[in-house]
Amino acid sequence: MTDAAPAKKKRKFELDPKLAGYKGVWVFVEHERGQVHPVSWELMGEGRKLADMLGVELAGVVLGEPGEQTRRFCNEAMCHGADLCYLMADDILKDYRNEPFTKGMTDLVNAYQPEILLLGATTQGRDLAGSVATTLQTGLTADCTALTIDPDNRSLAATRPTFGGSLLCTIVTLNYRPQMATVRPRVMAMAERDASRSGRVIEHPLGMVESSIITKVLEYIPDAMQDKPQLAFADIIVSGGRGMKKPENFQLIWDLAQVLGAEVGASRPVVQAGWVDLERQVGQSGKTVRPKLYIAAGISGAIQHRVGMDASDCIIAINNDPNAPIFGFATYGIVGNAMTILPALTEAFRQKLAAVKKAG
Amino acid sequence: MHIVVCIKQVPDSAQIRVHPVTNTIMRQGVPAIINPYDLFALEEALCLKDKHGGTVTVITMGPPQAEAALRKALSFGADDAILITDRAFAGADTLATSFALASAIRQIQKNMPVDMVFTGKQTIDGDTAQVGPGVAKRLDMQLLTYVSKIVAVKPEASEIVVERRAEGGVQLLKTSLPCLVTVLEGNNQMRFANMPNMFRAARHPLKLWNREEAGIADDDIVKIGLKGSPTVVSKVFAPTPKSERAEMIEVESGDPKDMAVTVLSKMFTRFPAVEKEIAKRAR
Amino acid sequence: MNEKFDAIVVGAGPSGNAAALTLAKAGMKVLQLERGEYAGSKNVQGAILYADALEKMIPDFRDDAPLERHIIEQRMWVLDDDSFVGTHYRSEGFNKEPFNRYTIIRAQFDKWFSAKVQAAGALVICETTVTDLLRDEGNRVVGVQVDREGGTIYADVVILADGVNSLLAKKADFHPELEPKNVALAVKEIHFMPQEILQERFNIGEEEGVVIELFGKITQGMMGTGFLYTNKESIAVGVGCMLSDFKDQKTTPYALLEEMKNHPSIKPLLAGGEMKEYTAHLIPEGGYKAIPKIYGDGWMIVGDSGMFVNAVHREGSNLAMTTGRIAAETVIDLIKEGKAMTAANLAVYRSRLDDSFVMKDLKKYREMPEIFHSNRQFFTTYPELVNRSAHTMLHVDGVDKKTKEREIFSSFREKRSLFGLMGDAYKLWRAFR
Numbered sequence A: 001m002t003d004a005a006p007a008k009k010k011r012k013f014e015l016d017p018k019l020a021g022y023k024g025v026w027v028f029v030e031h032e033r034g035q036v037h038p039v040s041w042e043l044m045g046e047g048r049k050l051a052d053m054l055g056v057e058l059a060g061v062v063l064g065e066p067g068e069q070t071r072r073f074c075n076e077a078m079c080h081g082a083d084l085c086y087l088m089a090d091d092i093l094k095d096y097r098n099e100p101f102t103k104g105m106t107d108l109v110n111a112y113q114p115e116i117l118l119l120g121a122t123t124q125g126r127d128l129a130g131s132v133a134t135t136l137q138t139g140l141t142a143d144c145t146a147l148t149i150d151p152d153n154r155s156l157a158a159t160r161p162t163f164g165g166s167l168l169c170t171i172v173t174l175n176y177r178p179q180m181a182t183v184r185p186r187v188m189a190m191a192e193r194d195a196s197r198s199g200r201v202i203e204h205p206l207g208m209v210e211s212s213i214i215t216k217v218l219e220y221i222p223d224a225m226q227d228k229p230q231l232a233f234a235d236i237i238v239s240g241g242r243g244m245k246k247p248e249n250f251q252l253i254w255d256l257a258q259v260l261g262a263e264v265g266a267s268r269p270v271v272q273a274g275w276v277d278l279e280r281q282v283g284q285s286g287k288t289v290r291p292k293l294y295i296a297a298g299i300s301g302a303i304q305h306r307v308g309m310d311a312s313d314c315i316i317a318i319n320n321d322p323n324a325p326i327f328g329f330a331t332y333g334i335v336g337n338a339m340t341i342l343p344a345l346t347e348a349f350r351q352k353l354a355a356v357k358k359a360g
Numbered sequence B: 001m002h003i004v005v006c007i008k009q010v011p012d013s014a015q016i017r018v019h020p021v022t023n024t025i026m027r028q029g030v031p032a033i034i035n036p037y038d039l040f041a042l043e044e045a046l047c048l049k050d051k052h053g054g055t056v057t058v059i060t061m062g063p064p065q066a067e068a069a070l071r072k073a074l075s076f077g078a079d080d081a082i083l084i085t086d087r088a089f090a091g092a093d094t095l096a097t098s099f100a101l102a103s104a105i106r107q108i109q110k111n112m113p114v115d116m117v118f119t120g121k122q123t124i125d126g127d128t129a130q131v132g133p134g135v136a137k138r139l140d141m142q143l144l145t146y147v148s149k150i151v152a153v154k155p156e157a158s159e160i161v162v163e164r165r166a167e168g169g170v171q172l173l174k175t176s177l178p179c180l181v182t183v184l185e186g187n188n189q190m191r192f193a194n195m196p197n198m199f200r201a202a203r204h205p206l207k208l209w210n211r212e213e214a215g216i217a218d219d220d221i222v223k224i225g226l227k228g229s230p231t232v233v234s235k236v237f238a239p240t241p242k243s244e245r246a247e248m249i250e251v252e253s254g255d256p257k258d259m260a261v262t263v264l265s266k267m268f269t270r271f272p273a274v275e276k277e278i279a280k281r282a283r
Numbered sequence C: 001m002n003e004k005f006d007a008i009v010v011g012a013g014p015s016g017n018a019a020a021l022t023l024a025k026a027g028m029k030v031l032q033l034e035r036g037e038y039a040g041s042k043n044v045q046g047a048i049l050y051a052d053a054l055e056k057m058i059p060d061f062r063d064d065a066p067l068e069r070h071i072i073e074q075r076m077w078v079l080d081d082d083s084f085v086g087t088h089y090r091s092e093g094f095n096k097e098p099f100n101r102y103t104i105i106r107a108q109f110d111k112w113f114s115a116k117v118q119a120a121g122a123l124v125i126c127e128t129t130v131t132d133l134l135r136d137e138g139n140r141v142v143g144v145q146v147d148r149e150g151g152t153i154y155a156d157v158v159i160l161a162d163g164v165n166s167l168l169a170k171k172a173d174f175h176p177e178l179e180p181k182n183v184a185l186a187v188k189e190i191h192f193m194p195q196e197i198l199q200e201r202f203n204i205g206e207e208e209g210v211v212i213e214l215f216g217k218i219t220q221g222m223m224g225t226g227f228l229y230t231n232k233e234s235i236a237v238g239v240g241c242m243l244s245d246f247k248d249q250k251t252t253p254y255a256l257l258e259e260m261k262n263h264p265s266i267k268p269l270l271a272g273g274e275m276k277e278y279t280a281h282l283i284p285e286g287g288y289k290a291i292p293k294i295y296g297d298g299w300m301i302v303g304d305s306g307m308f309v310n311a312v313h314r315e316g317s318n319l320a321m322t323t324g325r326i327a328a329e330t331v332i333d334l335i336k337e338g339k340a341m342t343a344a345n346l347a348v349y350r351s352r353l354d355d356s357f358v359m360k361d362l363k364k365y366r367e368m369p370e371i372f373h374s375n376r377q378f379f380t381t382y383p384e385l386v387n388r389s390a391h392t393m394l395h396v397d398g399v400d401k402k403t404k405e406r407e408i409f410s411s412f413r414e415k416r417s418l419f420g421l422m423g424d425a426y427k428l429w430r431a432f433r
């Protein structure tokens, strides 16, 4: 990603014949503790589109310990749209570690030569992508929000926010292969699962011994589940911003969320003021969410907040300033004091729920 | 113990504006700051120095103005500072940046072995989190990303134990020095410089390294700057509003209760899925 | 070991920079302390730079200073609620180099100025606030204390260039608490506007700029004025009134500026702009009579901190630079002559200022603040009358001009007695004399 370089005019472009052999779109299937990270299936949906545009195959890449589970991940990859799966199974790959995963991934790339390699912009995906791209000496575009194929030259056009989210830029990797990109969780829609799909699995050995690997995992401490908000996958989110004025007022957000069984989100100033945990921050430097319903109270709708939530199906915005930017993209806008609107909404939802209950 | 901290001077993105007509960035008057994440890295390095003794060297690759960032780092307590600056570096992407930084660190190593390299988690302008891993690979150092806590460092045993943020949990990792650590935010707060350090920072003779001094041979010019960057920005543009303006809920009474009822009924009509979702919760 | 300098300059505004630059150029060991993140980071100015004062120190400043536009046109508008009567003075003479006045953006300008100070050899340390002055047994100022650990620093002389609300000068009892009637509170906004639109709107070329002085009902009867300047890609618009008036009237400066921006004559000039920055700042406008003691044993005061602002002509930064330079020259001369920085020796500073335009101008207008304070009709009745007269004369309705003249005269008489009118004219004449 070249932020200092001026945007170039599109130029006529001939791919180096040595690179012409690189074909196919790959998606890294990331997993931890027996769970595939949902971003992998989001990427699979996107990868399918890219592969179809190029008329090539879509492959999943699974690295893990030998056994039933990793096989199952390969199958899942097919169900989510892959045509085939590359599998590297070795005990060394039980836990994610940079060194063996980088070696595994680069070996696979060198052996099977994909033109595009996509990874989730997670702590694992970013750790791996950066190392793999450097080892392969190729370009990597981080944190993309949109991917497409440039019809002029068949290259991957990756779009990402730049300059604190105030602008977007599209980045191409012309004469290097594979073209790599990471994509943030929840930015893209998840692929539909089709249980009837299947495909071939190509196994490849890692070729390392444990004693040659310097970094050891001593322990994995899972996050305490109960108090970890699961914002990214919530279907309803109630968020508050600086317009809530006081931490005491933020209780109104919690009240509504409780009635709705919703997660609580917040804008950055609220997080920085310490009213809620960092985990609850929605936006560019927080979580990207795509709930069915997002209620935003006292949030101005700055671009950095917006990029984290404007994929929500329905947005209700409450703000006392009729010119607040959030009204420019919300679904419904209510101009008024959040301190009085929120309780009214809470009550209205409560009645709705009561009505549903009564109706059985 | 010798720790090299990579810092970058970035425009304070909170103050960046986009020209409404030409859609270009208006950098004029936007203050430059040390990438906030790099301050966590620097403070972590200074804490280790407090504990174990040793030397902290800060480096940055950037234009001459980046001197201000280095001086600031010195005022916090860094011992030495190197500005890697050369026109040939302009337009570097992360691959080219990591090449230049790695090369400079190798030069530093010639004078004093480096035990650890610290970087921030990511920058707020490039925002890629790739430079750290890139430098580690090039220096063939062990890589520890997203480190939320340095649990223990044993310089005699050349050993380090850290907590690394992973998806859904924390990995406790042990590795050997030298290694590269990308430091996660929020562990510490940058100290307030004392006056003697302020004087020292203002007077410190800064090292300016050009391409050759950073150890990059003529043959390697193709690996730095614009030439060494596989990625090319093909277009910069302002996000176009995806949707139309919100439908404003107005009721004659102006009563919040009526507004709430109105918005719910409109929403349930247009978004049956939301109604279903809410109905689920009644059970 | 505590550090010791020939001179410490507190503050890196125009006055501090002028002092530090002059001292450093003469080879003095100078320390300049600034509490902001960098010179200019906290500074506000409507932003007209008068070339002369700067030229005396940096003759070739035009080569690299961040200048926005040189002024080729000065407008003076007297407004009532929905109209204005104005004079415009535009001259090709202003388009001849070297230009005399420029618009600047202080944050950038101060940074540039500070770089010159550093290049001249002064040690400049920012993000450091001077919290107190150090004194010896004889009550002589011998250095400063800053807000950092190990922050005791000595010097032969301390120059206070810390701006209008000089807490140090107050703390040290060098000057009394600011009186609300002696300071104006000004608020200013910068509105971004693409260069092309701006130039078309103000009928100016690439580098040319316009100043509009606003006077009249926009200040709602308070003593003050408004202004509008064109920068390269933005417009600075602001209004300032005496602090005492804001207090009495219970108006907020923000509300005042909002209303001013919505005046039908001003609104179209700002249309389509994007507000980038809002700032508020005090301006010492007490004039000659409010100037405190400006030197003593081991200390001097320069710039706003010494109340050196010519409110009538809206000059401040040039007085700041000039006082800073003269203070520094005084110090240099004393050091050369091997004399101590005693009050008696530093008195030369005051006499040199008396001989300069600084004191002469301030003295000339010494009655002005009083007159405006006690004659509110200048801000209410007159603007209204003037506008009404213009309207009456220009509105064609079949009434003969003679009758119209009589109407105008009688409306003046209605609002203000003949004696009052004559008295006002006399007072103004006295003040401007």
Ligand SMILES: Cc1cc2nc3c(=O)[nH]c(=O)nc-3n(C[C@H](O)[C@H](O)[C@H](O)COP(=O)(O)OP(=O)(O)OC[C@H]3O[C@@H](n4cnc5c(N)ncnc54)[C@H](O)[C@@H]3O)c2cc1C
Residues within 6 Å of the ligand: A164, A240, A241, A242, A243, A244, A266, A267, A268, A269, A270, A281, A282, A283, A284, A285, A286, A287, A297, A298, A299, A300, A301, A302, A303, A304, A305, A308, A318, A319, A320, A321, A324, A336, A337, A338, A339, B013, B014, B015, B124
């Ligand atoms: C690099 C970078 C990354 C960032 N990342 C994020 C991020 O991840 N997430 C994020 O949220 N921000 C982020 N920001 C900050 C972002 O730019 C905005 O500053 C922030 O989103 C504003 O939060 P806000 O809307 O709560 O506060 P404000 O902008 O202060 O808005 C408060 C709103 O509340 C309204 N209001 C006031 N009183 C009431 C009332 N009584 N009733 C109803 N409404 C009221 C006001 O009209 C106003 O619109 C980032 C910024 C930068 C530079």
Ligand SMILES: Cc1cc2nc3c(=O)[nH]c(=O)nc-3n(C[C@H](O)[C@H](O)[C@H](O)COP(=O)(O)OP(=O)(O)OC[C@H]3O[C@@H](n4cnc5c(N)ncnc54)[C@H](O)[C@@H]3O)c2cc1C
Residues within 6 Å of the ligand: C010, C011, C012, C013, C014, C015, C016, C017, C033, C034, C035, C036, C039, C040, C042, C043, C044, C045, C046, C047, C048, C049, C050, C128, C129, C130, C131, C161, C162, C163, C164, C168, C186, C187, C188, C238, C240, C281, C282, C283, C302, C303, C304, C305, C308, C309, C314, C315, C316, C317, C318, C320
């Ligand atoms: C809205 C407005 C419009 C104006 N328009 C004009 C105009 O068009 N033309 C003109 O010539 N003048 C104008 N002026 C006046 C002009 O800005 C001032 O006269 C001038 O800035 C005074 O310079 P100074 O160096 O004395 O003070 P300042 O510029 O105020 O600088 C003082 C510096 O000292 C620092 N400081 C303060 N206390 C401490 C401390 N304890 N320790 C360390 N540092 C400290 C401050 O951070 C600051 O940087 C205007 C003023 C305002 C407010």
Ligand SMILES: Nc1ncnc2c1ncn2[C@@H]1O[C@H](COP(=O)(O)O)[C@@H](O)[C@H]1O
Residues within 6 Å of the ligand: B006, B007, B008, B035, B037, B038, B059, B060, B061, B062, B094, B097, B101, B118, B119, B120, B121, B122, B123, B124, B126, B127, B128, B129, B130, B131, B132
């Ligand atoms: N030009 C640079 N000079 C020094 N360090 C840098 C530079 N660019 C990036 N870094 C370091 O690499 C980290 C990650 O940067 P990025 O990959 O741009 O998000 C930053 O936090 C810095 O520590």
